[in-house]
Amino acid sequence: RSAPLVLGIETSCDETGIGIVRGDTLLANAIASSMDEHARYGGVVPEVAARAHVEALRPTLDRALADAGVAYDDLDAIAVTSGPGLSGALMVGVSAAKALAISLDKPLYAVNHLVGHVGADVLRTGDEHDPIEFPTVALLVSGGHTSLLLARDLVSDVELLGETIDDAAGEAFDKVARVLGLPYPGGPQIDRVAASGNPKAIRFPRGLTLPKDMAKHRYDFSFSGLKTAVARWVERAQDAGEEVPVADVAASFREAVADVLIGKAIAACRDTGVPRLLLGGGVVANARVRELAVERAAAAGIELRIPPLSLCTDNGAMIAALGAQLIMAGYKPSGVGFGADSTLPV
Ligand code: KG4
Ligand code: ZN
Numbered sequence: 001r002s003a004p005l006v007l008g009i010e011t012s013c014d015e016t017g018i019g020i021v022r023g024d025t026l027l028a029n030a031i032a033s034s035m036d037e038h039a040r041y042g043g044v045v046p047e048v049a050a051r052a053h054v055e056a057l058r059p060t061l062d063r064a065l066a067d068a069g070v071a072y073d074d075l076d077a078i079a080v081t082s083g084p085g086l087s088g089a090l091m092v093g094v095s096a097a098k099a100l101a102i103s104l105d106k107p108l109y110a111v112n113h114l115v116g117h118v119g120a121d122v123l124r125t126g127d128e129h130d131p132i133e134f135p136t137v138a139l140l141v142s143g144g145h146t147s148l149l150l151a152r153d154l155v156s157d158v159e160l161l162g163e164t165i166d167d168a169a170g171e172a173f174d175k176v177a178r179v180l181g182l183p184y185p186g187g188p189q190i191d192r193v194a195a196s197g198n199p200k201a202i203r204f205p206r207g208l209t210l211p212k213d214m215a216k217h218r219y220d221f222s223f224s225g226l227k228t229a230v231a232r233w234v235e236r237a238q239d240a241g242e243e244v245p246v247a248d249v250a251a252s253f254r255e256a257v258a259d260v261l262i263g264k265a266i267a268a269c270r271d272t273g274v275p276r277l278l279l280g281g282g283v284v285a286n287a288r289v290r291e292l293a294v295e296r297a298a299a300a301g302i303e304l305r306i307p308p309l310s311l312c313t314d315n316g317a318m319i320a321a322l323g324a325q326l327i328m329a330g331y332k333p334s335g336v337g338f339g340a341d342s343t344l345p346v
Pocket of ligand 2: 113117142144145281313314
């Protein structure tokens with residue numbers, strides 16, 4: 001029997017993603033983003049994102065099918081993100097997936113968005129690529145989530161080690177960019193400006209790394225204190241009539257975020273004895289995050305895996321890939337009785 005042909009639907013945040021895979025082979029990864037519509041608000045507006053999904057779904061579906069060269073009838077199954085994410089946004093994808101599954105009479109698999117990010121790395125994109133091995137630690141950092149996972153097995157044993165207790169890392173980048181007068185989304189802007197700054201110019205706080213916090217929050221993250229510290233620093237400079245050294249502030253802030261993210265991820269590998277680290281989420285685009293990950297993983301003897309960026313940011317292919325893995329592992333479909341769950345645990 002050939003590997004299952006699966007269509008995956010992702011609408012948990014501001015990307016409408018439709019992916020098509022055959023087993024672990026990527027056939028299509030169509031994306032529509034409503035990012036531009038959120039720009040004037042400085043962050044993702046849930047209501048706007050949900051409405052944009054409704055508009056983008058049909059054309060994105062058509063594009064994915066055309067890219068993969070398959071028809072609806074060819075599909076073996078449909079997979080959809082049922083959570084975690086924005087409720088209204090999730091509901092659009094879940095409803096569309098149910099409608100497709102019922103009308104085409106195809107099995108439907110509800111999958112977890114975070115586990116989907118880990119599953120992205122099983123995909124073969126045509127290049128040389130060793131299969132991902134388990135167990136692995138996974139650090140998932142985007143505008144919507146910041147989570148540290150231990151995946152002993154992709155389909156049956158994924159554990160949440162820790163997550164942000166306030167802002168997501170990408171959200172912190174976007175908020176600090178605003179403080180510095182940079183446009184949304186702020187992550188790429190800060191990254192660009194930071195390249196010419198001194199990361200040691202200002203020592204910004206590393207959230208939840210003090211000994212008293214580490215006992216309870218060893219693998220958790222906090223970025224709201226850092227964001228406030230940057231805002232205060234900039235305000236003080238402005239009040240004093242000084243010119244704000246934007247590049248130095250951006251570089252010092254980026255350093256604080258990258259240091260905590262990679263520091264805790266490497267600690268999780270060490271503590272669990274798992275010598276593998278997978279990165280996922282849009283913040284993986286960050287030059288300093290990548291650089292520190294490469295340096296510290298090499299120093300600790302940890303195998304680092306960074307999927308291509310198109311599979312790191314939110315996408316439907318990773319959801320299809322996880323659906324295919326569930327099918328190949330013999331899992332039963334979810335039926336159509338499940339709902340969107342904004343806080344779905346892994
Ligand atoms: O995974 P993603 O595309 O999906 C959502 O969260 O919707 O991540 C987007 C986030 C944004 O917060 C953006 O500012 C951040 O990832 N980001 C970056 C960089 N590129 C994107 N953050 C830091 N450095 C970057 N180069
Ligand atoms: Zn995501």
